[in-house]
Amino acid sequence: MxxxxxxxxxxxxxxxxxxxxxxxxxxxxxxxxxxxxxxxxxxxxxxxxxxxxxxxxxxxxxxxxxxxxxxxxxxxxxxxxxxxxxxxxxxxxxxxxxxxxxxxxxxxxxxxxxxxxxxxxxxxxxxxxxxxxxxxxxxxxxxxAPRIIPKNVKDPARRQELSDKTTGILVKYHDIVNxxxxxxxxxxxxxxxxxxxxxxxxxxxxxxxxxKRDWNLEQLIGFLRSLAAYQEYMKMMKEEHKDASEEEVKKWDRAVLLRDFVKREWEMEEVKDEDVMMEAHxxxxxxxxxxxx
CATH class of the missing domain: 3.40.50.150 (Vaccinia Virus protein VP39)
Structure with missing residues (x-):
């Protein structure tokens, strides 16, 4: 096992x-x-x-x-x-x-x-x-990985586009390392x-x-961090970059990258994580x- x-x-x-x-x-x-x-x-x-x-x-x-x-x-x-x-x-x-x-x-x-x-x-x-x-x-x-659908985006075409992009990133990060x-x-x-x-x-x-679950960005990031893929990746990267600063770690921390993507692409950079709403399927x-x- x-x-x-x-x-x-x-x-x-x-x-x-x-x-x-x-x-x-x-x-x-x-x-x-x-x-x-x-x-x-x-x-x-x-x-x-x-x-x-x-x-x-x-x-x-x-x-x-x-x-x-x-x-x-x-x-x-x-x-x-x-x-x-x-x-x-x-x-x-x-x-x-x-x-x-x-x-x-x-x-x-x-x-x-x-x-x-x-x-x-x-x-x-x-x-x-x-x-x-x-x-x-x-x-x-x-x-x-669940399909992520923005709830704050009204335009159907834009919502579909953002759903595809966000879900694609989550799928990429979902794979179990090695x-x-x-x-x-x-x-x-x-x-x-x-x-x-x-x-x-x-x-x-x-x-x-x-x-189907109603989620916010905080819950999405928490789900990602609960994955073995995330944990194993972070462990591997920290072993390879033992002297990395906190700012350097953020450049390859998948949770930070996903949060930044959602805030930027969903145009919600000034909104608190718990108020960025979505559906997870x-x-x-x-x-x-x-x-x-």
Missing amino acids: IRVYENEDITKLYVEFRPKFQECVVERVLKFCNEHQQSENDNQDLMVDVACGSGQAASAFQKHFKRIVGIDVSTNQIKEARLANEYDNIKYEVGTAENIPLGENSVNLLVSATACHRFDLEKFFTEAKRVMKPDGCMALFSYN DEQSNVHQNNKYQDIYKNIYAENKQWITEDLVM FHVYLVLANKLK
């Missing part, structure tokens, strides 16, 4: 700026489960969220299961998840995708959100089959992962699941599987 979200700084950014998964994703997953599992009541017992981070997916499914266990390799992520947890039926434990701390044939639904592209997939699928019930379901889903496995799986929207799952029933969804892609072989 590739470990990138473990230090305390990034986990705090993660819990504050990563979007929680919306009901449209939950409904699509549960629809698949109800179509392929033997009993609708039976599939409400136990869900496990593998590489749960600070609980964005686990909390989204909270009302649909009697018990939910979120596991993550990062003790800092588990700490943040526990601090944010408001539900008696969710608990968080340290664990890995390749060694899930649950018994055999115990899980009705196994979920992994924005994470499985970093797993040792062969070991993960073996472990998933071990813990899932014979008719259990799996849902693996993620999103890439992580070819993650890049491949995310760029093809989990197509290879879907092909490599052996199951009696499976489905690959890449269209029509869009989570996260296009979710989803792999569903039932009865692993």
Whole structure:
């Protein structure tokens, strides 16, 4: 497993700026489960969220299961998840995708959100089959950089132009540095992962699941800083330029560059970050599987 979200700084950014998964994703997953599992009541017992981070997916499914266990390799992520947890039926434990701390044939639904592209997939699928019930379901889903749409720009053509440019920059900064496995799986929207799952029933969804959030510039910058790509890039650059001044760092700090671009191109240089409003559209892609072989 590739470990990138473990230090305390990034986990705090993660819990504050990563979007929680919306009901449209939950409904699509549960629809698949109800179509392929033997009993609708039976599939409400136990869900496990593998590489749960600070609980964005686990909390989204909270009302649909009697018990939910979120596991993550990062003790800092588990700490943040526990601090944010408001539900008696969710608990968080340290664990890995390749060694899930649950018994055999115990899980009705196994979920992994924005994470499985970093797993040792062969070991993960073996472990998933071990813990899932014979008719259990799996849902693996993620999103890439969101489309950013200015809300303060009235002219439709200008709004589209700025949306394309801003989203293009965010996509460029979204790539994981020196992580070819993650890049491949995310760029093809989990197509290879879907092909490599052996199951009696499976489905690959890449269209029509869009989570929309009202954001401001402060939240956009926070999201960027929560990405492994940003953290790894900044670490690499600081190691290469150990004597760089604060002003020199700003020239290649992607968060600063993105903020400057938005303020300049959106003609909002005198506006506070929290007042620069936008929509963020996260296009979710989803792999569903039932009865692993």
